[in-house]
Amino acid sequence: MKTLYLFTYLFFLQIGFLFGQSQISGIITDEKGIPLPGVNIFIRGSFDGASSDIEGKYVFETTLEGEQTLVFQFLGFKGKELSINCNQQKIQVESIHLIEAITEMNAVTISAGAMDASDESKAVILKPIDIVTTPSAMGDVVGAFQTLPGTSTVGNDGRLFVRGGDASEVGIYVDGMRVGNAYGTTAANVPTRTRFNANLFKGTFFSTGGYSAEYGQALSSALALKTKDLAIRNQGDLSIMSVGGGYSHTLANEKHSITLSANYFDLQPYQNLIKQNFDWERSPHSWDLELAAQQKIKKNGLVKVLARTESGGMSLWRPEPGKEERGILTDINNSYSYVQTNYRQALKNNWTLFSGIALSHNKDEIGLDSLQIHRISNLTHIKSTATKDFSDRLSANTGIEVYLHGYKELLPNKNLSRKIDETEAYLFTEWDWYLNKDFIVRGGLRGGRSQLSDQYWLDPRISLAYKVSESGTISFASGKFHQLPVDNYRVIENSLQNSNSNHLILNYLYANNGITFRSELFYKSYDRLVTFEGYPQDPQQLTNGGYGNAKGFDLFYRDRKSIKNTDFWVTYSFVDSERKFDQYSNQVQPNFAPKHNFSIVAKHFITNLNSQFGASFSLNDGYTYANPNFPGEMNSKTESYQSLSLSWSYLPKPNLIIHLACSNVLGRENIFGYTYTQNPNEMGVFESLPSGQVAPRFLFLGIFLTISKDKTANNLNNL
């Protein structure tokens, strides 16, 4: 075969010498007629060819004869082929226009409502590493997002609050699969954290509205976390912290990897050492076991498994207004498990298939003095999607989802229980259409069905983005969103239906070389929110009688360039939110939606100290609360919330990190609201107690050691 090939070659070469050569020349431009230099032009199957010059012109000779294929190739452009007849003469090829290929690198991205934290997209607001190095976040995924535009810090809650929405309005997903009870169970005024370790994820996508039709059941926001792909080496990670410790071991080769970890946390020694504001009977404590595994299938397939089980508890005395005793003993025990597996396979013809199943199980055992309450929640999420790229300009993502959900409340001492069982089904489709690389339109439709509410609904979504300059993009998003009420309301009133919300968002993003500026204007309407009579602890006559709106704007500036070795971002969000919900008979500003929200995060690296210093400062204008001593609902506001956090990460060796962090360094006594007596005292005054912080400060010290053959490994992610 080889000889034959060689022979043919020589033969042609011979002919060339005998009969002379053809000279091929021409010109290449882009769509607009601008010459393209450096294009590779050649005859298929031969070495004959040339590169175009600065004027887009090319000329070369060939000894080949007859019908030949002339190929044009250029980085970033779609290739072209042309049939020519080589007749040993001068051949002038028609002028060729190459069309720029639309790729992830050069195409416009929709930034309305969207904040990417990944290494993949260029519209990145946060990098994955920022999640672990933001001082105020204390390693919590959600903590880092609280420094981003559109969010409010509610310091006594810890969950994400987006644009005047409550915490239940944020849907949390891991690899596209919903996570039930994503936050740890906690007592009132003791801030919680997300259950998942930040080091599981390679990227996150956080939306503050107008998000993809792939997500639903979240009126305000979707937080999509992407787990890591195959681990690349065997290693062990040991962590010793002021609040506990853990060990994680990874085994990996080129086909599969598995990470097993175990952690134990107990705040008892810490809280014994450092004075607390709260009257703890038993400090928060927990253990967890986690498994993450990845397996490559065939050429372009990947199966992932994530499993986690954990258990924890706490017990504290909660003083009551107007009383001198220790108050009510609140005792919480929680057990939680989450398992999910998903399979993604890229097929021929630009198809990608995805299937996943996720199971969440949560059990809370709550004791309020002698009253025992148990809450059990189960969620199964099954999902399949198919993505097809029809061309570099048109792609579609279509999927089907089923949710099986059960919720049960028990009063074991009284032998009482109530429960709901729900089946929801969804169909969605979303189409991306690039008119050119500077203009994209995305249209989506999501249809849903709830068995318990006996309701069908349809959510249309649309967004578009236009690149106005090399670094600037204007985008717009709008859509309809539905969400079923929270379990503890639905279990009382089964007939409650969806609340809904409409979003309108206008965004301008400037991202260039280490500098990002983002501004966004939004309007969000709410309808059919849940309202009731009485107190939140004992709601009566629940209906979908509420409504409201939220409007405002936010500004974000990030700079990694201007100051050497320094990275900082500044955020200001203005939210004007009014809603009739819960027990309120009028539209009020919710206590979780401060109007003015400001935060700044700065990190500075000092090379010769091998250290990164971080600082973050958060400020808002205070939380509304209802003071029964005055007329009206939500008639008062707390003083402004302020907190300064500092951190120091020290890397003495490649595989060792020492991390020290302190929240609220200045010890400001932040108040989040007040609790009042149900009845006035003899003087006719409702007595009150402020809801404050667990402790003036939280101090964290952690030592993270990585044991691996590869000495450069470190577990920076575990901070």
Add this chain to the structure above:
Amino acid sequence: MKKSILTFALIFMWITFVKAMDPVYEAAMQKQIQAMNSIPNLETAQQVTNGFIRIAEAKNEEWLPLYYAAYTNVMSAFRFEVNKDQYFDQALQWVNKAAEISPDNSEITALHGFVIMGKLSVDPASRGQEMSPMAMQLFSKAINQDRENPRAVTLMAQMELGMSQFFGSGPEKACGMARLGLELFKKEKMKITDEYILPTWGERDAEGILKNCN
């Protein structure tokens, strides 16, 4: 049995013989390599890359033209004002294609690591964590595939030097590896003739690393 081994050996020799005897390919490669070794500007770099790609397209059983095209792209990204990520990504595509033609090839693995090193250099603060172990992994894999590959050893030395500078831990390890690299380059030089078209680059990089050693 013996006979069949002999036949096999003969066939094998014959194939290599024929392969080495493709004078058009060899000549084209030599010409491109010569051009590659003296690239003054981006335009020439582009021409050289294009030339290698033309050879690769015509001789799709050869890994070397793809290897050199990728290498030229990497060097262009380091030297000239271009969209670095685009150049590195393109190089990565060619490296992967080359690896399909010639699996377990130490040179290709080392170049793969070099491309990752390039991508890392675009944004070290955020990519370092993911990519620096990736590059290390590839270099040590390349060394395992061929302990005589001076480029794999030199690139590893480069990574080690970066680490030691960051942690202020002294460049001894990097220096040792760079010295080993230089010895391997010396060995390699004995094989080099005018017709030699396998990779030979990297000696200067090893010398550069040694400047940090006393």
